Amino acid sequence: MTRDEVIAVIKKNILDNLEDLEESSIDPEKSMKDLGANSLDIIEVVSCSMRELNLKIPRTELADVKTIGQLADKFMEQIGK
Amino acid sequence: MSDALKYSLADFFYNDSKNVLDPPSDFEEWMSDPSVRVGFSFYEQKLLAAPRSSTEILSNVDGKKRRVINLMSYNYLGLSTHPEVIEAAIEGLRKYGLGASGAPLLSGTYDLHVEFARQLAAFKGKEDCILYSSGLGGNVGAIQGILRKGDVFIMDEKCHKSLVDGCTLSGAKMLFFNHNNMQNLDDLLAKNKGKRILVAVEGVYSMDGDLVKLPEVVEVCERYPNTAIYIDEAHSTLMFGKNGKGVAEHFNLEDKVGISFGTLSKSFGGVGGFICSNAPIIRYLKGYSSPFHFSCAPSPVVIAGLIKALEVATRDSSLRDKLWENTKYFKERLDGMHLDLGGTESQVIPIIIGASGEMLYSMAASMQTRGLFLQPVDFPAVPAEARRFRISMSAQLTKAEMDEALNIIEDVVARGMREAGLLKT
Known part of the structure; x- marks a missing residue:
């Protein structure tokens, strides 16, 4: 799976969980908070994306993730294992 | 499970097992x-x-x-075990029995409940008060009872889970501002200008022990019409302020707070929750707040003890x-x-x-x-x-x-x- 494909999964879940958002406005360099997500929305997006990608990463290891791109990188590390 | 200590309860919320009676399979493995x-x-x-x-x-x-x-119990003032409180609760037990045996609207309201609610409203300087059987029920019930879809609930990110749950039930939009960060609060208010907004803060934040920056919160909120302030004084009632009324009194801003919430399980030493506000919104809450009217009223034994607890805590400092x-x-x-x-x-x-x-x-x-x-x-x-x-x-x-x-x-x-x-x- 490529990084772009992982980002596509995250984007899909952002669109499913946040209101009034265009796909084109989701920049991987932005944080979900920048897009209007609250902390519960973020948990939902991360959890749904991990389920879809069949990953399990402890939340404690995601604490320093700021942007959507950084989240994709964390997922890629696990996919590569 | 390898690296079991890296995982926490945050990692097992979702459950993919086929039967709802089965927790996630890796949760069982982790717990063992x-x-x-x-x-x-x-x-x-x-x-x-x-x-x-x-x-x-x-x-x-x-x-x-x-x-x-x-160093763990919330019995901050020792009222749970105060001899006068214990005696009052025993008298309440003898007179009223163990439980209220009814929901407040039909048969669960006793003279003790009415009197205690009146005393709490007077103590907090508000028109009226509604009692709940638990603190969590008070926060959930107030938010769920007041807010509706289309409203906006903005809370400090360190507020209690009961406020989150209340908002989820209400259908209102839920937003969090960074802890005590007024610029962030201002930004969220500006983005939602024109809507009905409730801003929630805590007097004392329960995991850190710091206070809300209430003067700044008031100043920011006053820039936006139809924005009310809700203060959760669970860890501050009976302790802060000249008369022990809480952090709002400590900052001399009681009249700027629209809704004041308190628990009866911490400094009061009993169990329950209460909301003080203007009389019309309390009347409205009694009609729409599920933890109030679909729950048995607080035990009269506990209320008898709490009336004495309020007296003991406020007769001097x-x-x-x-x-x-x-x-x-x-x-x-x-x-x-x-x-x-x-x-x-x-x-x-x-x-x-x-x-x-x-x-x-x-x-x-x-x-x-x-x-x-x-x-x-x-x-x-x-x-x-x-x-x-x-x-x-x-x-x-x-x-x-x-x-x-x-x-x-x-x-x-x-x-x-x-x-x-x-x-x-």
């Missing part, structure tokens, strides 16, 4: 890991006596009964004076050990030890074995890099108890952190 079991053994340990400053527990650490100095004297004494000595106490400004004092879960639980076990009941607080309740012990100070603590507790904290926590290179000398 020996290192995880050690961590969970600290929870639900049995107290064998009243929540006084010295009590007895049945330890899960070694299975022994043990006398302990108690002696109990809260003693609490603040103890808090000052204890905090000064913890500061002397160079421990990280976060930004505490209250009787809630965290000792932040850092990221190591192993160190947290090992210290908790050592302190308990030495006779100090001070429980670990772990992620996700607090950030993973700021695991901690959280002290609840009490007016009941004697100097001898405090000195012994400080000795144990010095020997176990301060020395342990110093040896691990985590403490400045």
